[in-house]
Amino acid sequence: MxxxxxxxxxxxxxxxxxxxxxxxxxxxxxxxxxxxxxxxxxVTFRGSTSGRKGGGTGSLRPVGNWAPPxxxxxxxxxxxxxxxxxxxxxxxxxxxxxxxxxxxxxxxxxxxxxxxxxxxxxxxxxxxxxxxxxxxxxxxxxxxxxxxxxxxxxxxxxxxxxxxxNALTPQLLAELAYNRIQLPTTEVTLAPEATTKVNLPTWAWLDKAKFKEVSVTAALNAGGLNIQATTTAKPISLKLEPGTKDARTYPASGECTINDDGSIGEPYVKGKAQLIPPCGIQYLRSSGGDTFKLQATITWEITWAGTGGAAGKLPNGAFGNDQDVAVQEVQAINR
Incomplete structure (x- = not known):
């Protein structure tokens, strides 16, 4: 364009x-x-939003005070x-x-x-x-x-x-590419879906197929200078914030680390309703006919590699969004 x-x-x-x-x-x-x-x-940019079809995307937000130039x-x-x-x-x-x-x-x-x-x-x-x-x-x-x-x-x-x-180098190109990374919307799968019960553990997980590495390459070929750098974002954890203080997160930190196979959390299967999920939430009060705004944020580890074998790390980034969760007073033993 x-x-x-x-x-x-x-x-x-x-x-x-x-x-x-x-x-x-x-x-x-x-x-x-x-x-x-x-x-x-x-400077030219090329890259992919991890190959996911459909759904929304958003920009990476650096964790901390750092920002691209x-x-x-x-x-x-x-x-x-x-x-x-x-x-x-x-x-x-x-x-x-x-x-x-x-x-x-x-x-x-x-x-x-x-x-x-x-x-x-x-x-x-x-x-x-x-x-x-x-x-x-x-x-x-x-x-x-x-x-x-x-x-x-x-x-x-x-x-x-x-x-x-701030003269263009492979590292500075990598920092510019950081600002162009587009990430898939962070919508976790919940069990029960959308509506859960007070004191009932709600399981949360992310399919490994939806969250893969995302890369953007920045390149410059001008004035006799021909350099490039590829910046890669890799998902490493999911942070759950229930939207109310009257809730517990699992683990207690609310930080669910990524599994060896690239997934986060564990899908719920029948018979585990009363078990503590490796990644999830337990709401302690009803949402009163309304909903709580569950915020799910993925932390992405950022690395780069460029011309001449240059490589390194950049500050982690985060991207997330809210999803509505209704909580009812009804107690449940089995589901």
Missing amino acids: TGSVLTLIPGTAFAGWGTPGKSNGQKTEASGGQNGTSIVSK ACWYEPRSAEEFANYVEDMYNETVNMPGQHSYAKASVGEFRDTYKDGDYKNYNLDKKDEGSWWVAVRDENRWMDPEAQACDKQPFWVEDGDTPPVD
Whole structure:
């Protein structure tokens, strides 16, 4: 799809960010490029929502204070950068009604790279290096962290490390991919279903077929740099919150760990009504003709692997949702 474009403010290094493609419930793809006088990110994403058909999906939420970067730097060839600046300059100075300060500002910006600190956009060195420009995540445009990448476009010789934080690396690509992971809706199977009884253990479980590893790959091939990283989310536990203080969870922590076969909890079978489930809830009072909001949240372990054998871990993520549970006063011995 065509990414959203944010107009570069003359005198700053910022450009637009290509938004993720619309998901069809299975895959997410996005790409960047150049549109008019604004540069959009050239990072591309591809991946799957674990292959689940149907049902809802949602975004991974980092556990703790960590968040993927709101801005970063990525390279452009000398020709791309020259065309960008010249197009921006021509559009600005030829725009009817354009304020004089805007024309002066973009003119100063152009002069820096054409006839000032640099000569003709370093086109004579086009095979020796590339320009690096700052990009903001458009979804976090007003986030103070998005203002951190405030360095003007700068030249980097091939083989040199860009002298800035947040220059694109395999790890930073992995962090951007983290933000694009889409997860299946967390709806646990309950026994009894929907309506249970006071003091009766309610079994909860998740089928192993519904919750598999989910991966998104981020890649960049621009300005002589060709790198990628794949970020993978693996489900490791289910957290149950009954929706009322008048309830017990099993185990007591409410944290049900994943089984060796990839499932969570244990399906109920006839004859176990009075047994304590390995994963479940016991409500101690009626919902009074209403329902309790049972919140089921999956914790996902996040790892990544990228170009050159780089690999590591990122903070765990969580995703969950509510489901209604009605609790009746009727006591039950068998079912």
